[in-house]
Amino acid sequence: MATRIHNFSLSLDGFAAGDPQSFETPFGHAGQRLHAWMMATRVWDPEHGTSGVDEAFAQQYWRGIGAEIMGAHKFGPPGWQDDPDWRGWWGEEPPFHTPVFVLTHHAREPLEMGDTTFHFLTATPAEALRIASEAAGGQDVRIGGGATVARDFISAGLVDHVHLVQVPIVLGRGTQLWEGLEGFEEAYDVETTASPSGVTHLVFTRKSPLVTS
Amino acid sequence: MATRIHNFSLSLDGFAAGDPQSFETPFGHAGQRLHAWMMATRVWDPEHGTSGVDEAFAQQYWRGIGAEIMGAHKFGPPGWQDDPDWRGWWGEEPPFHTPVFVLTHHAREPLEMGDTTFHFLTATPAEALRIASEAAGGQDVRIGGGATVARDFISAGLVDHVHLVQVPIVLGRGTQLWEGLEGFEEAYDVETTASPSGVTHLVFTRKSPLVTS
Numbered sequence: 001m002a003t004r005i006h007n008f009s010l011s012l013d014g015f016a017a018g019d020p021q022s023f024e025t026p027f028g029h030a031g032q033r034l035h036a037w038m039m040a041t042r043v044w045d046p047e048h049g050t051s052g053v054d055e056a057f058a059q060q061y062w063r064g065i066g067a068e069i070m071g072a073h074k075f076g077p078p079g080w081q082d083d084p085d086w087r088g089w090w091g092e093e094p095p096f097h098t099p100v101f102v103l104t105h106h107a108r109e110p111l112e113m114g115d116t117t118f119h120f121l122t123a124t125p126a127e128a129l130r131i132a133s134e135a136a137g138g139q140d141v142r143i144g145g146g147a148t149v150a151r152d153f154i155s156a157g158l159v160d161h162v163h164l165v166q167v168p169i170v171l172g173r174g175t176q177l178w179e180g181l182e183g184f185e186e187a188y189d190v191e192t193t194a195s196p197s198g199v200t201h202l203v204f205t206r207k208s209p210l211v212t213s
Numbered sequence: 214m215a216t217r218i219h220n221f222s223l224s225l226d227g228f229a230a231g232d233p234q235s236f237e238t239p240f241g242h243a244g245q246r247l248h249a250w251m252m253a254t255r256v257w258d259p260e261h262g263t264s265g266v267d268e269a270f271a272q273q274y275w276r277g278i279g280a281e282i283m284g285a286h287k288f289g290p291p292g293w294q295d296d297p298d299w300r301g302w303w304g305e306e307p308p309f310h311t312p313v314f315v316l317t318h319h320a321r322e323p324l325e326m327g328d329t330t331f332h333f334l335t336a337t338p339a340e341a342l343r344i345a346s347e348a349a350g351g352q353d354v355r356i357g358g359g360a361t362v363a364r365d366f367i368s369a370g371l372v373d374h375v376h377l378v379q380v381p382i383v384l385g386r387g388t389q390l391w392e393g394l395e396g397f398e399e400a401y402d403v404e405t406t407a408s409p410s411g412v413t414h415l416v417f418t419r420k421s422p423l424v425t426s
Contacts, residue, residue, distance in 0.1 A: 012398075012415075013391035014226050166379075168403045168415060172395025178226035182385025185225075190381045192407040200405050200413050202225075202381060 001133060002140045002160040005150055006061040008177075009034040009165045009199075015174035016147035023077040026089065028174055034167050037199045053195050057163060066136025068096055069128050071149035072104040073175075075118070081106040087113065094118075099135040101128055103149060125156045147175040155180055157187070162204040214346060215353045215373040218363055219274040221390075222247040222378045222412075228387035229360035236290040239302070241387055247380050250412045266408050270376060279349025281309055282341050284362035285317040286388075288331070294319040300326065307331075312348040314341055316362060338369045360388040368393055370400070375417040 010016045011034065018028030027034060042049035043058040072081065080086040081104060088094060094116040101121045111118040119135075121128055132141045143153045153159050164177075188204035195201065223229045224247065231241030240247060255262035256271040285294065293299040294317060301307060307329040314334045324331040332348075334341055345354045356366045366372050377390075401417035408414065 012227070013394075166413075168405065168417075169398050170391050170394045170396060172391075172393075178383050178385075180385075181226075181383045183383060185382050190411055192381065192411060192413050194405040194407040194413060198403055198405060200379075200407060200415075202413075204381075 001136070001138060003129060003143060003153070003158055004065070004140050004161040004163075005143045005145070005154075005159055006163045007038060007058055007165060008145060008150060008163060009037070009167055010147075010177050011167055011169050011171040011174075013170050013172065014176050014178045015171040016145065016150070016177050018171050018174040021073070021078065021175075026077065030171055030174060033169055037165060037167065037195070037197050040197065050197075052197075053193060053201070054197050054199065057165070057193075057201050060163065061142070062097075064140050065098060065142045066139025067098050067132040068100045068142045068144045069132050069149065069153075070100060070102055070144035071146050072102060072106075073146045073148070074144055075102045075104070084108075087111060088118065090116075099132070100144070101132050101135075103128060125153045125158055129153070129158050147177045151177055151179065151181060154184055160206045162188070162202075164202040164204075166200045166202060168198055168200075214349070214351060216342060216356060216366070216371055217278070217353050217374040217376075218356045218358070218367075218372055219374075219376045220251060220271055220378060221358060221363060221376060222250070222380055223360075223390050224380055224382050224384040224387075226383050226385065227389050227391045228384040229358065229363070229390050231384050231387040234286070234291065234388075239290065243384055243387060246382055250378060250380065250408070250410050253410065263410075265410075266406060266414070267410050267412065270378070270406075270414050273376065274355070275310075277353050278311060278355045279352025280311050280345040281313045281355045281357045282345050282362065282366075283313060283315055283357035284359050285315060285319075286359045286361065287357055288315045288317070297321075300324060301331065303329075312345070313357070314345050314348075316341060338366045338371055342366070342371050360390045364390055364392065364394060367397055373419045375401070375415075377415040377417075379413045379415060381411055381413075 018030030021028045037054050038058050041055035041058055042051050075088055076086050093114040096116040100118050102118055104120050105122050108120045191203045193201040231243030234241045250267050251271050253263055254268035254271055255264050289299050306327040309329040313331050315331055317333050318335050321333045404416045406414040
């Protein structure tokens, strides 16, 4: 059982989202630029999308995942905690199909939508991972982001596989991944793959797999 | 005639050198980590070095260059301007073999060493490039760094070819390349090449070549 991050897009200057983030602009001034590589694949557009290395990496997101942990910023725009009717970005059939643990300081009842159930949790990374691992039924746990959550779990030494997608743009401002991660790479082997689309896939694999259960 | 940046190494978090920089540690706490990819090639070690994609890129540094422009930080450690005997890092046969223009607010006489001559210049990027272009005798001008100079010339729209080498380490602090370069990529086509050594070569080519003379 492993803990994984997938399809985590970031700019050359390390931003995983632009600024300011709102309901209309969930990725701020980055718009869709950080995720255009994925939207061009069959993951997003099954009929006309590409099926090259970008799709191959992107599809890994769903393989063998039993639960996801995400940050409050991923579940909704700033202020969603005050809106009891907010049910996430993804409509009535969210694409997760597993339990999803949303880290938030605002407790609310679990929310069942299709075969995804959102649980709202106030917990440290280690506690959240323990709970998610139990719910994952022997499968892997995905750390779904955003950047703050990814960084917290990586710096706590809790992530076994990190797939980053570097997009060759400079955003200048937004949500940084790298703050506080100095030297994190020492615990990992790294493999880099340049895609014809212009993005670079960086895959970090823990040298000594972490036992999460 | 073109203006080029080559072999510009930087960490995942965008630092071209660590901190603090001194005579003993010209790249600060980064040590040799940012340049190990090049030191492993025949460029650095002709007898035992590698001759793969890293060497191919690294060798481009010297091809068709008629002059270099470098920042004061590249010529010497902090305070070299107050030492009239400082003659650069490179010994009596510097590896440039062309005129080199060192941007500094401290004027001094030109310094001839082997077939390299260092000129000390107080000038804007555009002025420096005009002077270096004249000295280059029809060949290209290399912007030699460090990060501040690279950034100043890129943001002034004066660089035609930018070769960056991204090393998969997080430094956490040091000299940033990306500050103020938001959106610079819009003026360039980009090509990415992953090396088996783990670094990624990013080459930016101006969409509309700049006339520099």
